[in-house]
Amino acid sequence: MDLNFTQEELEFREDVRAWLAENLPGDLARKVRSDAPLTKDDMLRWQLILHEKGWLTYSWPAEFGGTGWGPVKQFIFEEEMAYACAPRLLPFGLRMLGPVLMKFGSKEQQDYYLPRMCDGTDWWCQGYSEPGAGSDLASLKTTAVREGDHYVVNGQKTWTTLGQHADWIFCLVRTSTTGKPQEGISFLLIDMTSPGIEVRPIQTIDGGREVNEVWFTDVKVPVENLVGEENKGWTYAKYLLTHERTNIAGVGKSNQELARLKELAASQKRNGKPLAEDPHFAARMARVEIDLMNMEITNLRVLAQAEAGGAPGPESSMLKILGTEIEQELTDLTRRALGRSAQALTPEADDPGFNGPYVAPEGFQHATGVYFNHRKTTIYGGSTEIQKNIINKMIVGL
């Protein structure tokens, strides 16, 4: 047993940290730190800075223009990004579609789409879920009917994250109704400017504007936009779920949130003493910190296994459950530490020129919204219940 990072890994961490200190724009870090909403331009700006450095594709193999870093380096990189309060990189192109194209796409598709998702030309969104097909994704009904050299797509996708910004959507569509539902699904790339597509916003409970409904009426999609083979889409979607999930626990992000929570608890006063010294609150913080410490080691164990070439097992489901629950608990404690001021809605406090007084302490004006918004994390990407079903199936086997 050796729980330490190697000398090389430690130096790598230093390099990443130094580069971030130099290159992450202060206004973006400030927004991320206070959970202020990011614009499309904010996200693209950061993406392009990373792209120029060659780190945008940090999880990609070298042959596709990636860094070729192993799981441990990727983990370190993500941790440092979180500590620096860098904008989160959207997974849809880089971590979802990208790997699918590398594995199952044609050479033409790889050459065309991969560079464009990096240089900011194409913003991708994910069109899997439908109103009737959430956890039971295979029951999806959006149809694609082949007519000559194109498909005609009809149906509705929903929960499409940031689809309002998207140039392209990758969709699971039904191309056959014979056999098992999983066997009639295809993976299709659809240009969002195609006639017949309508994007309708869904407002979230925190008032945010991050998800959409996407409606398709007789949308023509060239057959070249099919990834892999017809009716094999389910295999490709599942490939995504079982790969590249070593980063799912969000250790860096949670460590960063814990640090911020501790700062807040040190400055808030209860009975004349810092909240951090209040026995009830201190116990709450300690419990989540311990869970996080344990999870970090669990995550590193999984990484070491992946680095050695081991196949991923139920661990990714475990990390998804743990990571999201810890994240949610941290948002709960942060809101709690604000006391009465957690109720205040003061978006004006985001303005660079705002000169107070703050109702919630500076930088925490979005904490309650974040708490509610984070309820989504145990619902999407395979809900906690679905992950538990998976763990049981893989280990208990009944």
Place this chain on the structure above:
Amino acid sequence: MEFTHTDTRRMLSDTIDRYLRDKYPLSARVEAGQSEPGFQPAQYEVLAELGVIAALFPEDQGGFGGEGFDIAVVFEELGKRLVNEPVMDNALVPGSILAAAGQSDAVENIIAGTARYALAAEEPQALYDLADVETRAEAKGDGWTLTGAKSMVKYSPGCDGFIVSARTGKGISLFLVAPDQVSLRDYATFDGGCASELALDGAEGQLLGKEGAGAAMLQEAADRAVLALSAESLGIMQTIREMTIEYLRTRKQFGVVIGKFQALQHRMAEMLLEIEQARSAVINAANAMALADPERARIIAAAKYSIGRIGRLVAEESIQLHGGIAMTWEYDLGHFAKRLVMIDHEWGDQDFHLARFIEEGRAA
């Protein structure tokens, strides 16, 4: 032993229920919470006409109730329909203080719904502690002048006056301050209401009750507020309970209604038993209003602690059981869940009341 309400209280709750069911759509309430003044003054007036406010005050103050169970019945009904009219903040709380200070005209107007007052007690540096007061009052002529800052003053727009806590040489006292004496910065609240930061810079104030008696008067009002919030919370939980049961019975995934999944059945069962625990806490607290401290204080603290803990559980579990739909603004559940969680941020959260429970237990 008898766990049913009197006929009068049953009639009152039926009246409120019927009115709100017909005439208080959630959509209007949500919209009001996003615009000025943050609630629906016309609805507030109707509620007063229905006797909602009179039920909160005893006969000798011009009401027809005022006991713990009256408060519990009213606020449970308001909670069920997510009413955000400031019955607690502009009537129950200030009314009980003004009554204690012998301001009978003001109380009558409150009961009639023609006057509203707001309490400005908590300060920016304080975490729920009403004794953490830095605002100062100095005697000047036959009046007082106040200087300081108050935070999260609920429902201040259109108020006829503010009840402000401030320190004098004799400890904490309460003062009545006219609206033109304060400066306000208004903002919306997360659960669809409104609040203000309030600044006092040599504001003129009228002493309420005896100098130095403020802390005790505030505590009396706080106990009533905690009971009201706990009952409101219970009402909200009941609506969430109905919505969630209905959803579990109709939403299908994998070819069956999701209520068939045992994982969800157990989560739901836990929610159901905790809501019954919350109901018991509210009944116990309503009853305790007639008891003396420290017993009363202990039971009130126990109720707010329970409501805080169970409220969070019910809000989070109901969202999880619903899945993505519960994350949307358009679906009603989220609005109920937000108010439920925000109740833990008023008049002391669960940790605050757990500590109070322990302390009062030592005193007992």
